[in-house]
Every structure is written in C-alpha cells, then in structure tokens.
Amino acid sequence: MLQVLLDAIVLGCSYALMAVGLNMVYGLLRIIHVAHAALYTLGAYVGLYCLLNLSQSLWISLFVGALFSAIVGVLMYRIIYSPALTAPRYVPLIAGAGVFIASQELFRLLAGPYPYSFDAHFQFLSIMTPNLRVTETQMLMITFMVVAFLCLFILINKTNLGLMWRACTQDMELAASSGININLIIAINFMIGSALAGSAGILMALYRNSVFPTMGAMVSYKAFVVIVLGGFGSIPGAAIAGIILAIAESFLGMVPIFNLPREAIAFLVMILVLMFKPKGLFGR
C-alpha cells in the first residue's frame, strides 16, 4: 500500500511539473497552452541525444534538455501565441492543438515511432527497506520537484522579478503602463515553464526508461486535469493537485467499477469537479 502511494507520488511529481508551466501561462495570458506537451517530449529527446552523443552525465543532459525546451517554448510564444493574443479565445487554443499534433508527428518522423531506452547512470540517494523501496530515480524526481517548487515560490514571492510577474498576472496593461517590460516577463514565464516541462520529460524518460513520440500526450492531458483541480493560475495548487490526481488514479483504478483507462478516470474527476466547483479545488 505504501509502495503504491509512493509510486503515485512520483507520478504526481511529473504531473505537477507539467501543470505548473501550463498554469503560469494561463495566469499570465489566459491561454491554455496545449502545445506544452511538445516541450516535454522535446526535453526527453534532446536529453537522450545528449546522453548518447555528447556526454554520459545525466546532469548535463538534464540541463541541455531543459535549455532546449526553454528556447523552443519562447519561440512558440513569439511565433504562435503572440500574433493570436488579440484574436478570439479559440484561436490560440486551436493553434496550440495544431502545433501539438504536428510536433508529435515531427518526433515520429525524425526519430522513428519505436521507443528508445534511456539508460543513464548516476549516483543519488536511495532507500531500500523490506516494506519500501525508493529507487534513485524516484528520489531524484521527488527532490527535483521539491527544489523546483521552492525556487519558484521564492522567485515569485521574494524577488523583484516575481513582483513584476504578479503585477502582470493581475493586469497586463496597467503593469505595462507602470514601466514593466511585459514582453520580457512573458518570455521569462514561458522559459521557466518550458524548462520545467523539459526536465519533467527527461525525468519521466529516466523513470520509465523509454522515450517515444507520443509520450507527452498522456501527461499533458493529465496536466489539464491538474490545472482544473488546482485552480487556474494557482502554482501551489498545481503541485498539490498533481499529487492528489496521481494518488486518486492509482487507487480508483483498483476498484473494479472504475476499471477504466487512467486518463478516462482523470477526466471524469475533472468534469465532476468542474460541475460542482467551477473555480477548481484551490482556486481563488
């Protein structure tokens, strides 16, 4: 039981890392960034490439993967979302869905439809007792998520940049008129969110030991559910809801009546929450 809970928490970490990027974009631009999943897969592929061709170190591939995702994330904003900001709300959404589908196909065409294994050797903490096994990868994921969220929390609440970011989420025009460079803030916003998505991709690739073109799809659908549960725009909400969702999926899947695929369960939970609490569980 404890082991199931632990596995669920590790899975929840990846949901949370994906959802936080989505949530940051939503908080700032009121756009559902469907193409976010592409960055997750991109991170994993770049990380793998780096591991195979450049160096054996996981840390370097993690860094390079996250960096690449961050750059592509900003480019995505500049090319797709920024011309569509003044258009009706469905425009950026459909454009994002288009890019998401296209990116999956691009990965398939470039790297092939078969999964690659992601073998990285690294030293990290691990706990091995008879009742509970926490592998090095699981420990790394949990640590990474805790550190990432702590950094994000400090960045948003204690620094000047965070203050500007919060001003932008409240009112973009007013923030611009008080001298904040909103383009820079949006770019940094996309950069952080995309880097987190990319590193989540690499960590999940390491955990599952596979990289394949559609690996981003399921996680990104889950991330949609997470941002609804956690409340749109709320960053701590995303972290908590990510873990709650993973636990709920793991345990509901054991009940015979709910013997549905995990994504169907997740969306069922999401629709029920939306019907009764349209602002999400932790929304303002």
Place this chain on the structure above:
Amino acid sequence: MTFGYILSIATFASIYAILILGLNILTGYTKQVSLGHAAFFAIGAYTQALLITKAGLTFWSALPLTILLSMIIGVVMGLPSLRVSDDFLVLTTIGLNFIVMGITEYFDFFGGAMGIIGITMPTIGGKSIGTTGYFLITLSFLLLTICICYLFSKTWGRLAMEATGEDEDAAQSLGINTSIYKMYAFALSSTFTGLAGVLWAHSIGSVFPRNFSFEMSVLFLSMLVFGGLGTIRGAVFGAFVLYILPEFFRFIENYRMLVYGGMLAMIVILQPNGILGRGGLLDRCILRLVKKKAETQEIS
C-alpha cells in the same frame, strides 16, 4: 483509379461533410469549441452497431432510434456547458472524448478493443444496395443536412446562437435564454454528428474504439477551421478538401497529421475565418470574380 474507389472516397467525404456541418452549429455559430466531437461521432456509430448486431434491427428501423439517442446523449454531454465556458469547456469536451473512448474500450458490452464487426449494408425491399446505392443514400442525407442547415441559418435561432457565442452577457441582456440555445446547439450538433456516425459505421462495416480518438476530434476541428467557421459552404468545403486531398496524394500519407497540425495552426492565425469563410482568401477571390463579371455585363 477505379470507379468504386472514387465512389468510396465520395461517400466518406459526404459523411465527413455531414459531421462538420453538425460541428459548425456548435463551434461555428455558438462558439462552443469542441475538441471532443469524435465522442458524438462514436455514440452514433456505436448505437447503430449495437442496434444492428445485438437487437437485430435493420438500417432503416435503427436509424431513427440512433438519431434520437444521439440527440439525447448530446444534450446530456452538453450540460457541463451551462456551468463552464471557454477554455474550461474545451477541456471538458476533450475529457468527454477520452471517457467515451475509455468506456467503449473497457466494457465488453461495447466489444472492447476488438470493436463490433458485421454491420451490414442497408437493404431496400430485401435487396442489398451496393456501393453506388449507398453513395446515393449518403449524398441524399448530405443534401438533406445542407437544406436543414440552410433553413436553420435563416432563422432567429441562428442569430440567437451567434449572439450567445459573441458575448453571452450581452445576449442575455437582450432577452435571449442562452442556456436553452446552447442546449439547442448541442442537440442539433449531436444529431447530425450521430447521423454521420451511423452512415460511417455502415460503410466501414465495423467500429473500433481507436476510430474515435482525440486526433480525430482535432481533424474534425481542423476541417471546419480550414473551410470557415460559421458558414455552411466552409464546412462542406473543408470536409471535402481535407478528406479528398490526402486520398489523392497517398505518398504524403506519412506526413498527413504533420501537415494537418501545421496547417491548422497557420490557418487559424493567418485566416481566422477560414479559406472560404467570411472575408477568407477564396471568398474574396470569388466575390471579386463575381463583381468583375457583373461589371463587364453592365458595360456590354
């Protein structure tokens, strides 16, 4: 390129056109973006398949039942739209797609991953009608759908739906019951989509859960956006062009979804009203041609 092949392409294109006309009522008029329309499609196809294979009905006796049921389930699935709007609704429709797919895949009643096979072609007077006859049936259903959509687009109902889509609060202040019109839109949309599902199930002869994936929903939406949101001509044009082009260019089959995805993003940013929609690229060309012709006639 045999006659039968062309006939089957035309049949499928007509089926998709019916579906996109249904989607157009929901997404084009009422602006309730649905990224889960494959779920409505699946409900039509599965209901018909079950009625034929399990209840032993024929095409004609099952059709009204299926359409009625599609409409009812469509309204039920539209209920979340009363509580949530915009982005939340899109997520809800994506969710509905996954739930419907999950249910069909994991319950043996719906055939599971093996699907339902053995859906026979409809018969008239005890005689099988063959592909030509089936194409004619599909085509007449398409013409019927176009007629209904055209008549509907001339009514107050369409204006109310468009007002609801543009600005819900403003529409309410004009005395439009936006909830009712959203439900009407879901009912009409799921009726046509269910009809398309029925026709599709019969022409394929089997239904599988993977036929109704999220990718299909994206494809449907891209057909509508490509042709032009909110116009009948755009919906039919989008369905025909995006279905027929890849069929004739089989060599790009491998890149089809890549092209769809990229095109969807480009079209929606550069031509938000679609190629043949109001003010679209082709629309302007045609208007200019018509105007020129009128001028030359005046001169002569």
